[in-house]
Amino acid sequence: MKRYLFGITFGLAAVSMLSACGIKDEVVEKAFNVDMKELNNIAEKNDSEKEEDSTTVQQKSLKLFNGKGEVDAQIRELAQKYKAETGVNVEVESAQAGVDVQATLKAYYLSDKMPDIFVCESSGFANWEGLLEDLSDQAWVKDTEAEYVDKNYGTLGFPYATEAIGLIYNADLLSKAGIDPETLTSPELVRKAFETLDSKKDQLGLTAVVGYCAEDENLSWSTGNHIFGNYIDAGLDRSDTTYIDMINNDHTIDKNRFLKFAEFINLLQEFSDPALLVSGTYDNQVKNFASGKYAFVTQGSWIGAVMTGNNAQEYEKAGHFKVGMLPYVFDKGVDTILTNPPSWWAVLKEGNAEEAKAFLQWCAGDSGQKILVEDAGFVSPFTSCKYVASDPFAPVVSSYIASGKTSNWHWMDMKEGIAANALGKVFNRYARGDMDAEGFTSEIAKAVKNYYK
Numbered sequence: 092m093k094r095y096l097f098g099i100t101f102g103l104a105a106v107s108m109l110s111a112c113g114i115k116d117e118v119v120e121k122a123f124n125v126d127m128k129e130l131n132n133i134a135e136k137n138d139s140e141k142e143e144d145s146t147t148v149q150q151k152s153l154k155l156f157n158g159k160g161e162v163d164a165q166i167r168e169l170a171q172k173y174k175a176e177t178g179v180n181v182e183v184e185s186a187q188a189g190v191d192v193q194a195t196l197k198a199y200y201l202s203d204k205m206p207d208i209f210v211c212e213s214s215g216f217a218n219w220e221g222l223l224e225d226l227s228d229q230a231w232v233k234d235t236e237a238e239y240v241d242k243n244y245g246t247l248g249f250p251y252a253t254e255a256i257g258l259i260y261n262a263d264l265l266s267k268a269g270i271d272p273e274t275l276t277s278p279e280l281v282r283k284a285f286e287t288l289d290s291k292k293d294q295l296g297l298t299a300v301v302g303y304c305a306e307d308e309n310l311s312w313s314t315g316n317h318i319f320g321n322y323i324d325a326g327l328d329r330s331d332t333t334y335i336d337m338i339n340n341d342h343t344i345d346k347n348r349f350l351k352f353a354e355f356i357n358l359l360q361e362f363s364d365p366a367l368l369v370s371g372t373y374d375n376q377v378k379n380f381a382s383g384k385y386a387f388v389t390q391g392s393w394i395g396a397v398m399t400g401n402n403a404q405e406y407e408k409a410g411h412f413k414v415g416m417l418p419y420v421f422d423k424g425v426d427t428i429l430t431n432p433p434s435w436w437a438v439l440k441e442g443n444a445e446e447a448k449a450f451l452q453w454c455a456g457d458s459g460q461k462i463l464v465e466d467a468g469f470v471s472p473f474t475s476c477k478y479v480a481s482d483p484f485a486p487v488v489s490s491y492i493a494s495g496k497t498s499n500w501h502w503m504d505m506k507e508g509i510a511a512n513a514l515g516k517v518f519n520r521y522a523r524g525d526m527d528a529e530g531f532t533s534e535i536a537k538a539v540k541n542y543y544k
Contacts, residue, residue: 151178153446156199157185158192158210158434161397165467172458179446186210188373189309193218193507207442208450212434213239213503216247223247224438229448231455237472239435248435249451252469255488255497256317256391257416257428264288264295264386264412272415277423278355285362288386295386299364302385304371305522311515313373317429318389318419319514320502322352325418326425327498335501342543344536348422353521353528353535355421359389360522369522378402383409392416393433395482396468414483416491428491431500432472506543513538 157166163185170181184206186192193215199205211219216239225245232238232246239248265272268291270284288300305314322344323334337343360368364385367376380388381402388394395414398406406412418425438447453459460476463469468482470489479485491497517538521531 151446152180152182153208153443153450154182154184154206155436155450156192156196156206156209157183158212159393160185160187161393161400162467162469164400165396165462168466169454169459169462172462173450173453176458177449177453179450181450189312191508191511205439205442207444207447208436208438210434211239211248211437213500214505214507215434216241216437217507219437219439220244222440224440224444224448226438226448226451229452231452231473234455234473234475237432239432239437247437248432249437249454250432250435250472251454251463252432252467253430253472253488253492254392254433254470255416255428255430255484255491256320256500258419259380259388259390259392259394259484260415260417261380261383261386262413262415263410264297264383265415267295268386272417275417275420276426277420278351278358281355281417281420282358285358289362296383297386298379298384299367300362300386301359301364302367302376302380302388303359303363303522304367304369304373304376304389305360305515305518306370306372307515307519310371310373311511311518313390314518315510315514316502316505317391318356318518319510320429320500321419321421322349323501324427324429324498326422326427329497329499331499332501335504338505338539338543342540344532344539346532346536349535350528350532352419352421353531355419356518356521356531357528359387369519374401378405381406381409383412387417391433392470392482392484392488395480395484398483399468399481414487416484416487418496427496427498428488429500430488430492430497431503433500509539509542513542 155166155170157163163183166185167183170183174180186195192210196205196209197218216223221244223244225247226232226238226249227246231249235250237250237253238246239250241247260272262272268288270287275281275284285300288295288297304310323338327333334345334348337345364371364379367379376388377390377394377397379385380394381398382405416428418428436451438444438451454463455473460471460473461478464471464476464478464480468480468485470480470485471478514535517531517534520526520534526534
């Protein structure tokens with residue numbers, strides 16, 4: 092049935108709309124380059140199978156695809172609590188680190204295994220055009236400003252968390268070294284701090300000053316999205332789209348700004364753990380930071396759930412140290428971290444949509460927020476939420492938000508797959524020493540141009 096090209100499958104929705112408007116079959120055939128008889132046969136078979144599956148749809152059960160594997164246990168706890176309160180079973184599947192979530196979901200769609208609720212990043216919504224529920228009329232929408240809104244289809248994304256990207260540090264270690272993170276406002280001052288920490292590694296029990304990993308097979312989402320995102324947005328107002336517009340419209344980068352960014356990345360490489368730099372894993376990167384082996388780590392606030400979860404023993408042994416987050420100060424005056432919902436939960440029209448919407452409304456309420464905030468450690472995007480996460484990063488992110496020192500996540504608007512298929516590979520080559528900062532700048536510019544072409 093759906094084992095045709097994904098684009099043709101999505102074309103069926105468009106064909107249906109066109110037919111309703113009175114467009115002739117031959118026009119449709121020309122537009123989609125397909126045989127209308129074949130499409131009609133597929134549509135009829137779809138309708139037949141939907142009738143056969145009607146009893147399944149009516150059952151009070153849901154499938155949820157969670158994109159954040161590090162909080163799998165907490166999302167399953169959320170599902171169990173919902174079942175206890177409503178009797179509705181929520182089957183949870185969590186993506187593993189490094190997995191292409193959208194590719195997985197496309198495969199599920201083609202094989203009729205699509206979940207009712209699934210995770211979607213900003214660039215991923217285009218894959219599901221016309222197939223998602225408009226959630227604009229839901230009560231929770233009035234309680235947040237973080238929903239995902241499409242100008243054509245309405246509110247498509249439920250925000251389940253607010254996260255932040257910055258240069259994370261062990262505040263206790265910096266204090267022992269006599270370093271005030273508030274003073275690290277330029278690349279030169281960051282270098283001096285790194286040099287001080289490097290000279291005291293034995294005294295402080297450090298393996299390296301920085302835990303930076305540019306492995307390109309499984310961590311391009313970190314380098315090519317999150318770290319690269321600082322080039323796009325760090326230091327800018329949330330509404331400033333200057334550099335993402337250059338990428339999306341002109342397929343280029345600002346070479347002067349990027350060169351400064353490249354030099355800062357080189358600074359991270361210079362003081363990073365050589366055993367981790369080009370071939371390390373996310374798990375080892377976070378575990379070593381939680382263990383007090385790195386003073387800085389290039390990740391985001393989501394690692395708090397790992398530090399207090401899977402790495403709780405190491406974190407406790409390291410003294411349960413206070414954490415902080417430094418902007419990527421690749422230029423003087425860059426004083427913001429990046430904050431945004433990392434992704435949203437979307438509802439498939441073809442699925443059990445009404446039950447899915449009821450579940451999301453419950454998640455925005457007291458019971459759901461208690462688990463998502465206190466257990467999963469999320470910073471809530473809902474103004475009525477009364478819970479404060481015990482996650483070590485919650486007060487850090489909240490402080491930046493309160494002071495207005497945040498920038499947007501426009502990296503999510505880049506062409507889908509660019510991190511894994513283009514940018515991450517260049518970051519890896521830079522970390523291997525294949526090029527200098529100018530070469531890195533040039534290669535990133537080429538990667539952007541070629542990928543969009």
